[in-house]
Amino acid sequence: MPTGNALTEERRHKREKWREGGDEPYPHGFPGRVSLASVRAEVAGREPGSELAGTLRRVAGRVLTIRQHGKTAFVPLRDQSGELQLFLRVDDLGEAGYQRTLDTLDPGDLVGAEGVPVVTRRGEPSLRACSVKLLAKALRPPPEKWHGLVDTEARLRQRYVDLLSSPEVLRSFEGRSALLAEMRRLLSAEGFLEVETPVLGRVASGGLAHPFVTHYRFLEEDFRLRVALELPLKRLLVGGFEKVFEIGKVFRNEDLDADHSPEFTMMELYWAYADYGDVRGLVERLTQALARAAAPYLPKEEAEQRVRDFTPPYATVDYVERLEKESGISGIVELPRERLLELARGVGAKVYASMSHGAALDKLFGHYVESRFERPTFVLDYPLETTPLAKRHRSKPGRVERFELFYRGIELGNAYTELNDPDDQEARFREQLPPPSGPGGADAQEETYAYDEDFVEALRYGMPPAGGLGMGVDRLVMAMLGLSSIKDAILFLPTRARPTGPSIEGPGRGDAGGAGP
């Protein structure tokens, strides 16, 4: 049976034969089921050919393949815990039951079985089944059994197929969950309270980005999806929260590539009466804990390497000193804006006429320095103009108290001693505002922190001195689990609409009961 549609029909046909035999192909449950790994553990280390006589176990999982040898068959199953094969025999199931089971099952089906834990003569832990039930008939065949799904586009469009056919992908996302749990555990242990703030807002501020715009019908107004969590959380400091954090999606209407996704997860925290030095210590504790939490999801050597890498203290470098060293230009910060723009243009950076001194400097920093850090490294004390929400440095003029953490060439986090002077904040926002028109206006707008008037008003009521931190959770997951693309760290990513429908079965090739509208 050749085409996808014919394969589907063949499976429907088997399903109906099963139903005609008096069994429901989609039953309501399978009570008393234990994990495949637990059965495997029960017989681990026993002699080949032995069995746990008198013990009955019920298991469930997805059929991986069916190896039939006349009057016996082996049917490996997989559940989230691992794999275990069913051992089917005519002697146990009866002639009719055996035949009917094998006539019904296909790779990809979900089945439940009851039987005796055994070790086969070849030493494979198995369940010698006395009963096999269909729990859900799969109408689509799984991808090819030893490559799985490899086409990146298909993996993203149908992540469920990727997951069901590639246990290492599922494992990796289990690792993500473990890291998130550890992050919450540690922050909670440090006394931080988790809060939730709005995704939709009148202004998308707190970060540099193109916002997504949507329409709020109740308010009859266009709103934007947040690009950062910062400003609502700082309002909470004004209100009296002293240690808060939020883990949530932020949205930046920009490109998807190996380390950027338009919809990504950010963790931000704010800590009253602390400064960026305190936050640095916290970042060390947090990343160290995460590296340890990642260990069960990594090969032994990689896990050890990760734990070694994230053993504090981490290296620290001064932004200006390092930029001067790497660029070979001493006194680079004192150069006039025009000269910096020239230099930035010279290294291939995107520049525009109205770009600020600090922005130009940051382009050069990005080119000469940023991707160089392999081990965890804190870069300290950024130029004032790059960072309108951070407090001026207590001893370095023209700079702010800010650090970023780099690992393997990517930025993992960003922290400040938070600016809490309302008048300074207002002035800094105003400096950011681009000229209303003229060359570079549109581009400049892209790289400007939106002015949030109400936030300045909040500061006028008094915000305690505070340290703040933002970390890209997806990138942390990549760093800890050793993933090279953010696509492997986020379960569902956007893909372009297909003119001809979904990849496996589109309109025209589809069957009547199939894919959606």
Add this chain to the structure above:
RNA sequence: GGGCCUGUAGCUCAGUCGGUAGAGCAGGCGGCUCUUAACCGCAAGGUCCAGGGUUCGAAUCCCUGCAGGCCCGCCA
């Protein structure tokens, strides 16, 4: 935005010099009572991404489009 590459069976991939389509897995039929990428035999399965062009003849060469990947630039 720039460059390179890819699109062939449900999946993973071949396809030479331009001569009209191949394998493995999955599926069908048959065989096999300890396999584990099971094995053996038989038969079947194609919108070669789409459109146009060159040509006696195009999966193959050219153009355009669509979708995707990787690298660079840039935002976390």
